Amino acid sequence: MNSYLPFVILGLTSGSIYGMAALGLVLTNKTSGLFNFAHGALAATGAYFFYWLYVTNGWPWWLAVLVVVGVLGPILGVGMELLARRLATAGTVFKVVGTIGIILVVQGLATIKYPAGSVTVPQFLPTRTFEVFGAAVSWAQVITVAVGVAAAILLYLFLRRTVTGKAMRGVVDDAELLALTGRNPATVRRIAWMIGTVLALLAGVLIAPNISLDAVVLTYLIVQAFGAAAIGAFASLPVAYLGGCVIGIVAALVTKWASFDAVLAGFPSALPFYVLFAVLLVLPRRKLVSEGAERAQLRVPWRAPPGVRIVAALGLSALLVLLPWIVGYDIASYTNGLIQVMLLLSLGLLVRTSGQVSLAHMAFAAVGAVSFSQLTVDHGWPWLLALLAAGLVAVPVGALLAVPASRLSGLYLALATFGFGVAVEYMVYPLGWMFTTDPLGRLMPYPSFAQDDRSYYYVVLGVVVLTAVIVVVLTETRLGRLGRGMADSPVAIATSGLDLRVTRVLVFCISAFFASVAGALLGVLLTTATAESYPSFQSLVLLAVLALAPFGAPWYAFVAAAGVAIVPIYFTSADATNWLNVAFGGFAVLVAVQGGAPGTPPAVQRFFERFAFRRPAASAAPAGEQPEPVTPRGVHPAAAGDPALEISGLTVRHGGLIAVDNLTLRAPMGRITGLIGPNGAGKTTTFNACTGLVRPAAGRIRLHGRDVTDRGPAVRGRLGLGRTFQHIELGDSLTVQQNVGLGREAAIGGANPLWQLLSRPADRVQIATATRRALALCGLEHLADRLAGELSTGDRRLVELARCLAGRFDVLLLDEPSAGLDRAERARFARLLREINEVRGDAILLVEHDMSLVMELCDYIYVLDFGELIFEGTPEQVRDSPVVQAAYLGTDAAPALPRALPVEADHG
Known part of the structure; x- marks a missing residue:
């Protein structure tokens, strides 16, 4: 036991720092809804600023700590709150990119001022030791743990005992209600960001003496708080702090065991990211849904007319073909630029086409490089065949990473892929079968038919052109349309019949294939493949650059690659890359708060659209076109009145609340059936249960006599169940x-x-x-x-x-379809529904707040109140029912019910 105690003490010390950082991360995430990927960058800022005050300028350590924590922390906290406020309505991509931009700025500036590993922070806390069960414990360790415990306790008490703390909890639940009490939600969030930033900076100061100052390493150390936050389900402060302690202790113990097993050498660093990935896989989906609709899709770029795009493609192709004769000895850098184009195109399939945020792209590239080297060097495969096979090897890796994509979206998918990428870098890269234990890495041979830089450039150009063509085709054809629909409205496209899990896996696999091929080409360009050539941090850079790039596919990749690979050629400064990171980061923040890069100026659009060929109107039907059957393919025509949709004993619970209680109803073919009730009656919840968006606690749902209770939304859509939505x-x-x-x-x-x-x-x-x-x-x-x-x-x-x-x-669930229509539009809409009902013979279940419309259209009406069916009957019976009157008017009296009941939109 004594042999393990020193490692437990070391782990508790570092774990307390991780836990403290996790406290700030959870607090800011809960109060603002923004998960701060730059939390580690804030910690790095605190460490560097402390070094500048304490070491460079000779301040007393306590005064330097006080200034960092008491002055710099609140100032940065106010700035972060302003950023979070600007990003509140931004899509997921820009929420991630905005905070990644801060990482790039901090990493770039810090490395320019203090090159990685060039300076260290001396231990400023007391180093005297005493023994505990034979293990030496320093006062520095005791103070570090005590500070972490005190921070956790004080923050817990602050949130529960003070007015401001209770307001912070209130702003999470209902910001508008908090505003009615006289508290400004923005002020409450600002205080939360100040506290969270102070904790991040304090964590950076405390951990700095344990490492050489390196912006990326320090950022990743504090980012280990992500794992601790995940243990707390991104919500519980005490559990998050304890999670940090557990991660620190386990990592320290594994460090002891790793001395006997080289396979475990990278596990301590990778542990928090494995924890993050695993927790995201097992947490209930209801805990992984952000407030508001998450839109990962980037702003839609303007597209030039086809003729203009063709001319531009021919011009770019000619330039690329002639490039080796123009740039001379710099051709290798341009080859690298083409490889970056391929990486960006493959990432664009995920981010721009299907709205999936991935931060593990360099892991795919690394797999491709290693696979290619093994096949060519170790097994003697032909060069082109090995290149193709290297891409195929990454396909199952992409499918593995798509597993969380099938249940996660937006922020949490970004977190899961980030954890995956970092864990692979720490745990897998050092293994012998990966990049080997040789510091020179793996040999990456040139093809026998292209042994010089110029010839190899043309090989890469051919692969990139082929990739660009494939990506454009995929974007413009069915997969691209399905992907864009999934990015903008996954719920709508799933209820229309598309299995989103298949689409996500498919796009991940295609993206992984191209990224893997690009990784192999990069290794060949470098002649050897090492772990340093495929850092997980580069995945963040690729996403930031991709978000900045204008235009559509494939143009965005060429523009972005020029910034990543070509611009540095003409800057000879040793810090050119770092300054570019600062520039990329600054622009990433600016673009993120604006919701995307500025579009093409209207004058430019009008100029190029002069060259467009005008198509004839698409609405004209071809001559001789035969009428289309009104019944869906594969479904036999149903006689009017036969039940199309049957709900029996349906019960839906949200936590401890019963939203729908033992509901039974039928929607026959050829009829319009109404479902009405006051606000919160459970009408939309009923629709969500019918379409498979929520799981019922009890009851059965049948579609054309087939039990679909346990089937997903896509299956129900393919069986003929379609719907509109209360929120479009x-x-x-x-x-x-x-x-x-x-x-x-x-x-x-x-x-x-x-x-x-x-x-x-x-x-x-x-x-x-x-x-x-x-x-x-x-x-x-x-x-x-x-x-x-x-x-x-x-x-x-x-x-x-x-x-x-x-x-x-042939079964339509219409959820308040007339909301937002004026009187004339509603009259037209009523005529349209009658025509649909008469001509097509569909079964229509209508939720509507315009009672005159309901009474006019519906053949039969069900009335809900507080999730219970309180009445059913014809429109006349409903209009005359005292029970319905009491439910709508909130009284036991039963005055004559008007023909148009004052019912508002249902939020149930």
Whole structure:
């Protein structure tokens, strides 16, 4: 036992620092909704500033600590709160990129001032020791642990005993309600950020004497607080602190065991990231949903007309072909630039096309380099065959990383991939079968047909051009449309019939393949592949640069690669890369708070659009077109009145609250059935249960007699169940025509990866026909080429309905479809629903707050109140029911019920 005690003491000391950092991370995340990837950078700032005061300027250590913690901490906290406020409405990509920008700025400036490993902070706390059960304990260790424990206790008491602390807890639950009490939510969040930043800086100061000052290493050390925060489910402060202590102790014990087993050498550093990855896999999904809709998709860039793009592509191709004769000896740097293009294109498939934030891209590149070396050097494979195989080796790695993608999104997917990438770097890179134990790394041979730099440039150019063509094709065809729809509105596209798990795995695998090939090409350029050539930190840089780049595929990759690889060629300073990181970081923060890079100026757009060929109107139907059957393919026509949707004994709970209680209803074919009730009655919850978005606690749901209670949203969509949403779910970056077409195309893609990739001619005709008819039926032909995000609320409602009509749905759940429509639009909408009901014979279940519309359209009505069915009957029976009157008017009296009941939007 005595042999382990010194490691436990060391681990408790470092773990207390991690736990303290985790306290600040959890506090700021809970109060602002922004997970601060730059938390470690703040700690590094504190450590460097302390060194400057204490060592460089000779201040007393206690005064230096006081200034860092008491002055610099609150100032940086105010700045972070301002940044968090500006990022509050930004998409996930920009929330991540904004904080990554701070990392790049701090890392760059710190390395310029103090090159990595060049300075150390002497231990400033008392170093005298005493023995505990035979193990030496220093007063510095005791003080460090005591500070961490005190911080955890004081913060816990502050949040529960003080007015400001209680306000911090309140701002998490309901900021608007807190504002009604006279407390300014922004002020409360500012105080939380000040406290969180002070804790980060204090953690940096305390850990600095244990390491040489290195901005990246120090950032990653404090980022180990991510694992501690994960143990606390990103919510519990005490558990997060204890989690930090546990991580520190376990890592220290493994350090002892690693002296006997080289395989464990990297485990102590990787442990927090394994913890982070594992916790994100096992936490209930309800704990991994951020407030508000998370949009990972970048702002939609303007696209030049096809002719302009073709001319630009030919011009760029000619320049790249002639480049070796222009740049001479610098050609190797331009080859590196092409490889960066390939990395950015592969990452763009994830981030720009499908809205998945990945921070593990360099891990794929490393796998490709190692696989290529093993195949060519160790097994003698032909060069091109080994390159292809190296890409294929990374495909199952991409599929493995896509596992969390199937249940995570936005911020938590970024965290999971970040943890995966860092853990691979610390734990896997040093192993013999990876980059070997030889400091020179793995040999990466040039191809026999290209033995000099110029010839190899053309090999890389050929691979990159092929990659660019494939990426553009994927982006413009079915997978690209499905991916953009998934990025903008995963709920809508899933309920339309697309299995999102398959799509996510597919995109991750394709992205991993191209990144792996790029990694192999990079290793060949360097002649040897080492761990230093594939740092996980570079994944953060790639994401930041990708977010800054303008234009669409593949142009964004060429622009971004020029900044990453070409610009440094012409800066001979030893700090050129660091200054570029500072520039990238600063621009990343600016672009993030603006919600994206500035678009192409309108004057430029108008100039190039003069060269566009105008297409004839797409709404005209081809001559001789035959009417399309009104029933979905694979579903036999149902007689009017036959039950299409049956709900029996449905109960839905949210925590301890019963949202729907023992509900039974039927929606027959050929009829419009109403579902009404006051606010919070459970109407939307019922729809969510019907479409598989929430899991019922009890009851059964049948669709055309088939039990679908345990089936997912996509399966139900493919069986004919379509819906609109109370809060409109559209792909805002897609045109109206593309949104409507996804109602049919999502179900065709379904759960088959082959059909998600390929589009048959017959499918294209079917989708175009269904889209055109749905647009015409809803009167949207004139808006077909407009982006959905530019439309009015009323038009967006109609686009949602048109998407349902274009799909193979014969059971429609319409959730307040007339909300946002004026009187004339509602009258038109009523006529449209009657036409749909009469011509198509669909079963329609309607939730609507306009009671005159309900009474006019519905054949039968169910009334909910507090999740219970309180009445059902014809419109006349509902209008005359005293029970319904009491529910709506809040009284036991039963005056005559008006024809239009004053019911507002349901938030249940």
